[in-house]
Amino acid sequence: MNDAILLPHSLDEAVDALAREPAALPVAGGTDLMPRVNAGMLRPRALLGLAGIGELRQWQFEGRHALIGACVTWARLAGPDLAALVPALATAARQVGTPQIRMMGTLGGNLVARTREADAVPVLAALEATVLVRSAGGVREFVCDGEPGAQLRAGELITGVRVPVLHGPQEFLKARVSAGFHATLALVVDPGARTVRCAVGGIRPGAERPTAAERWLSGRLDPASGHPVDARDAATFGAMVADGLSAGDGPRPARAHEQRVVAALARRAAERAFAA
Numbered sequence: 001m002n003d004a005i006l007l008p009h010s011l012d013e014a015v016d017a018l019a020r021e022p023a024a025l026p027v028a029g030g031t032d033l034m035p036r037v038n039a040g041m042l043r044p045r046a047l048l049g050l051a052g053i054g055e056l057r058q059w060q061f062e063g064r065h066a067l068i069g070a071c072v073t074w075a076r077l078a079g080p081d082l083a084a085l086v087p088a089l090a091t092a093a094r095q096v097g098t099p100q101i102r103m104m105g106t107l108g109g110n111l112v113a114r115t116r117e118a119d120a121v122p123v124l125a126a127l128e129a130t131v132l133v134r135s136a137g138g139v140r141e142f143v144c145d146g147e148p149g150a151q152l153r154a155g156e157l158i159t160g161v162r163v164p165v166l167h168g169p170q171e172f173l174k175a176r177v178s179a180g181f182h183a184t185l186a187l188v189v190d191p192g193a194r195t196v197r198c199a200v201g202g203i204r205p206g207a208e209r210p211t212a213a214e215r216w217l218s219g220r221l222d223p224a225s226g227h228p229v230d231a232r233d234a235a236t237f238g239a240m241v242a243d244g245l246s247a248g249d250g251p252r253p254a255r256a257h258e259q260r261v262v263a264a265l266a267r268r269a270a271e272r273a274f275a276a
């Protein structure tokens with residue numbers, strides 16, 4: 001690595017610094033980036049430390065949304081205030097790595113991390129959350145799809161995520177599919193829109209929305225109870241979610257195993273969401 005370590009104290013300073021030194025790599029908790037730097041896989045010309053920017057470490061209400069700063073840590077996401085508003089994100093946060101990783105790792109870093117397993121991504125995709133970015137050119141936002149990191153342009157920083165507060169059941173489940181790899185599944189019920197939304201992560205790069213399965217289960221919700229009309233619907237939903245996964249390039253038995261795991265996660269998530 002070269003010499004420059006830039007340590008801005010405000011978002012304005014950070015954006016200016018990035019405009020002056022476009023090759024600088026932002027570093028938040030460093031739990032994804034620094035192991036790659038230390039292993040010699042990455043040799044950034046400069047680092048832009050985000051940890052000293054207070055406005056990125058906070059969250060606040062914005063109408064019916066929670067505006068969560070990019071440097072809010074997993075530990076904070078798992079805390080009671082955000083858990084009450086965005087339970088699926090809190091459940092994901094509680095299952096991340098180790099206590100040390102949860103204390104350091106951040107939401108914004110997770111969206112950009114070069115890993116198939118970015119546990120916040122399926123949750124935010126299912127919530128149809130909005131990713132907020134800023135550069136010297138101004139502000140921009142986009143809906144969190146399967147690969148939010150791929151949507152970032154040079155010179156842009158993620159400043160936060162706008163998440164709807166839905167007041168409906170939310171689930172996040174994670175299961176090992178092979179050595180070192182986990183499938184994740186987020187399911188959220190939007191009572192206002194009478195829809196169920198779901199996203200699968202960990203299997204392919206980014207998260208995938210099984211839209212046919214989502215539409216089917218949403219159509220099965222009883223208008224009076226808000227629950228699926230038939231107890232067997234969770235199992236059918238699970239099978240549909242697995243069928244909706246895009247074809248991977250792994251060997252056929254591995255793909256069949258992934259599908260079984262995902263079907264089980266989706267069925268269990270639907271059963272739990274509508275258990276009450």
Ligand SMILES: Cc1cc2nc3c(=O)[nH]c(=O)nc-3n(C[C@H](O)[C@H](O)[C@H](O)COP(=O)(O)OP(=O)(O)OC[C@H]3O[C@@H](n4cnc5c(N)ncnc54)[C@H](O)[C@@H]3O)c2cc1C
Pocket residue numbers: 025026027028029030031032033034035050070071095096097098101104105106107108109110111112113114115117118119120156157158159
């Ligand atoms: C032992 C271990 C266990 C882990 N377990 C899990 C797990 O269970 N689930 C999981 O999802 N992840 C896991 N991770 C991966 C990692 O900890 C998380 O992805 C974490 O959220 C990354 O956040 P960070 O702040 O540390 O990112 P950093 O390492 O600081 O940055 C990651 C990437 O994001 C970029 N970046 C950071 N912040 C911004 C920003 N605001 N704007 C633009 N770019 C930005 C950086 O330039 C870098 O490319 C694990 C890592 C380790 C080492």
